[in-house]
Amino acid sequence: MELRQLHYFLKVAQKEHVTQAAEELHVAQSAVSRQIHQLEEELGVDLFMQKGRNLQLTAVGQLFCKRVEGILKDLDKAVGEVHEFLDPEHGEIRIGFPHSLGIHLIPSVVAAFRQRYPNVKFRFKQGMYPTLIRDVLSAEVDLAFISPFPEKHDQVAGDIVLTEELHAILPPNHPLAGEEKIALEQLKDDKFVLFSKGYSLRPIVWHACLEAGFTPKIAFEGEETDTIRGLVAAGMGVSLLPEMALFQTNPLQPAHVEISHPKVTRTIGLIHRADDKLPLVAQSFRSFLLHYFGLQQNNTPSE
Template sequence: MELRQLEYFVQVARLQHVTKAAEELHVAQSAVSRQIHRLEEELGIRLFMQRGRNVQLTPVGQLFLRRAEAVLGDLDRAVMEIHEFLDPEVGEIRLGFPHSLGIHLVPQVVAAFRKLHPNVKFRFRQGMYPSLIRDVVDAEVDIAFISPFPDKNEQVTGEVVLTEELFAILPERHRLARAKSIVLSDLKDETFVLFSSGYSLRPIVWDACKEAGFTPKIGFESEEHGTIRGLVAAGMGVSLLPEMAMYETSSMMPAVVKISEPHVTRTIGIIHRAGEKLPLVVRMFHEFLIDFFKNEYKTL
């Protein structure tokens, strides 16, 4: 079995098309077909089924794809580790993060790190809470920001770097819009604009309302901070958002009011795979992050 065969197989599996895979690989279609055929002969199985002009993985082909991707991924990481050992200043960091941290925090820390290490490259991957955990476990990313920090997960490890307060956001003409602070139960009769299911801020707000003695009445749902702010500013309801979500400004901005009771916060952490030594350049970034949040990070 040759490495080239695995590379051709993975590309065909991803594109589900031999001709397109050949174009991406810059080789003749016949060369790709020949290597796939040899691989199937060596394994004694069918990896693909024909579906019109496309191809589709067989069940055993799907199993083999996961293994082939893992082998190629391990090889890529081995080559990267060698290059980083020779010169960690030219390495690459694969960083995952949720959308809510991509507005301000991630650009801020990456810019600060690149001032010290200008030749280090970054590859970014955004995702929701479950997908970020999965990306770290599957080694799709080296390290990830996540919120809230997972207290119990044996497959990942890390630390909390920041605890952020959540504020009530209200329409400008709301009766409490000019209050210095409110208790969350003041909003028990309001319609809420919340994040959609699967977003980590939704259960934080939901649990805070339950702690305040009521179940929030949901009028609208969204997947974006900006949409939630805009809907609240337009008088469609109220919501709770973290401080970072207030950094963006637009013509439609809600009033922001502190919540005195209960104290609603979210944790922000950095995670990586448990039991695995990080590549040198990633360890540099990890150490930088710990120091940055301890000594230098400032909210706006």
């Protein structure tokens, strides 16, 4: 069975006439008839029956036609995706990121990239740390921002693009709310509002508290930075958030204070599959991001 036979079959099915199909295909009528006959012989069924001067699909021909339409549509889509893969100024970039980066960083870098490449499309997928790793490995996304950066992982590769400091956030009426800097130890008697288990910021805050000499007492848990900020602003406890998660998105806001000791930071990395070549449009976006964050690319892979 040849692809040409499927194209000829579908055109005859649409026109219900061999001559008209041949005219649209710009081939001889005999060539179309021959290909249809060969297809029917190979399948062992009649795909068409004569109805006056026209041809009509048989019952099995109708079934076969639906499948052929789907096959050819998928094939056209695949060809288009290949062309997009090879075009750095068009196509679609599939990118994953944690929720905390969706407030400011992702909109900023995408807007900056689209000023240079306005025809590129983006598909976004938010997720927690293990979900983002899985999405990269399963090719659900081409690239993913992730925090913390996975220093040792056999199947993903990438670069640290940013190291960000975490600040303490406090209820507006907290005794330390007016301070410029505090030591984390000063919050040892406070109750904490932390991210739920599975979110990468939770262990960062937990280990920072242990380093400061205490185990945090958890009052509430949340799954979004807006929730954490809102609970703290409402006086439900204190917490630590990255700088880029401090952008105001609602009227009720906590106070935020720098931490002098210990310094609490998180790494943000940009990862991709280690054993797979990125589409050119995704490669272009990756190169743009490395320069955007002030990194220098080597001629050899950084991985």
